[in-house]
Amino acid sequence: MTESTPNSNLTIDSLWQFSLQYYSEREIKEACLTLQNQFHGNVNLLLALRWLDQHQLSFPNQEWPRMLQSLGRTEPLLHQFRELRRKTKQHLPDTLYRESLQFELHLERQQQADIVDAIHQLQLDKVEVPHLTDDYCHQLGAEHIAFIFSKH
Numbered sequence: 001m002t003e004s005t006p007n008s009n010l011t012i013d014s015l016w017q018f019s020l021q022y023y024s025e026r027e028i029k030e031a032c033l034t035l036q037n038q039f040h041g042n043v044n045l046l047l048a049l050r051w052l053d054q055h056q057l058s059f060p061n062q063e064w065p066r067m068l069q070s071l072g073r074t075e076p077l078l079h080q081f082r083e084l085r086r087k088t089k090q091h092l093p094d095t096l097y098r099e100s101l102q103f104e105l106h107l108e109r110q111q112q113a114d115i116v117d118a119i120h121q122l123q124l125d126k127v128e129v130p131h132l133t134d135d136y137c138h139q140l141g142a143e144h145i146a147f148i149f150s151k152h
Helices: 012-023 026-039 043-054 061-069 075-091 094-120 132-140 143-150
Strands: none
Touching (some): 012 043, 026 132, 026 143, 043 094, 043 132, 075 094
């Protein structure tokens, strides 16, 4: 991160709180799940990019691989656990299912921590027109849902 870019607000707790609030909107949640299930996008990455957009911060295009690599440690585990949870939902008692959701949220938060660590290694610049969320949707071929994220 450049010295001129303030980073005091770019914490895991700040991203987590932003994510909980932003994802709580029904239209956002549906768009995120569409991005994940139909376009193989990563919701935590999208939320982090939207968070950076709201701070009017961006990074150079050549830093996209670093952002995507930040998912490497947790993404396979999250994907496998999510699939297992979905398959066993009907067979688990409610309490055990709720515990599995809590564990999944723990994994999600760890993934966000990894993303924040990657963000702190980037050169971030102030921008007048935020574009990271839009860029990510375009990379995934999900241009038609990008507008949903930009209007909220």
